[in-house]
Amino acid sequence: MQKQAEYSEAIRTKYPEQVVIAIAKDKAGRANPVTLGWTMIVSGNPPMMSIAVAKKHYSIETITHSKCFTISFPSAQMADAALFFGSKSGRNIDKFAEFDCKTEPAQAIDSVLLADAVANFECTLESQIPAGDHIIFVGKIVASHINTEPKKRLYTIGPGHKLGPTS
Ligand SMILES: Cc1cc2nc3c(=O)[nH]c(=O)nc-3n(C[C@H](O)[C@H](O)[C@H](O)COP(=O)(O)O)c2cc1C
Numbered sequence: 001m002q003k004q005a006e007y008s009e010a011i012r013t014k015y016p017e018q019v020v021i022a023i024a025k026d027k028a029g030r031a032n033p034v035t036l037g038w039t040m041i042v043s044g045n046p047p048m049m050s051i052a053v054a055k056k057h058y059s060i061e062t063i064t065h066s067k068c069f070t071i072s073f074p075s076a077q078m079a080d081a082a083l084f085f086g087s088k089s090g091r092n093i094d095k096f097a098e099f100d101c102k103t104e105p106a107q108a109i110d111s112v113l114l115a116d117a118v119a120n121f122e123c124t125l126e127s128q129i130p131a132g133d134h135i136i137f138v139g140k141i142v143a144s145h146i147n148t149e150p151k152k153r154l155y156t157i158g159p160g161h162k163l164g165p166t167s
Contacts, residue, residue, distance in 0.1 A: 017037045019155060020074070022051050023069060023111050030096075034053070035082045048138055049121060049123065067125040069125070070122055074154040075151035078101075081101045106120075109142065121143075152165040153165070
């Protein structure tokens with residue numbers, strides 16, 4: 001049986017929610033990582049993924065400028081990096097200069113990969129769709145990478161950006 005509830009109450013049932021870190025370079029060539037929970041796979045053939053980015057975020061500028069981005073699946077050990085990249089704006093600071101997070105060059109696009117992530121996906125910008133206060137960016141996967149060591153993925157496990165593994 002169901003009872004009607006406020007959206008704000010009902011949506012709190014969504015956890016755990018996967019966390020990704022998207023990375024795109026700005027006009028100055030500086031890679032800017034942003035933490036995102038609103039993401040999904042949208043096509044299997046060709047493989048495509050989407051991310052929803054708030055219109056006010058600096059990442060709107062970096063992704064529309066470079067027309068490509070990395071989607072990284074952070075490992076459970078990367079919670080501090082995810083919180084830092086998800087609370088500071090690249091409009092004001094160089095996030096990779098201020099938070100020690102190992103990167104590797106991307107192979108097929110002008111971006112970087114996160115070395116300690118579970119997996120990284122290189123995307124070219126396929127389309128963008130306005131959705132309320134966010135823009136959905138659809139990326140076509142042009143290269144994929146997995147960590148050489150087994151690692152658990154990072155999730156938001158509860159409200160207030162409580163991050164951790166699911167088990
Ligand atoms: C766990 C977590 C999930 C987040 N999910 C999203 C999201 O799905 N979409 C979004 O626009 N911002 C999301 N944010 C907020 C952005 O990461 C944050 O505002 C960031 O500082 C924006 O950086 P930028 O201005 O460099 O783009 C999330 C933050 C955290 C910590």
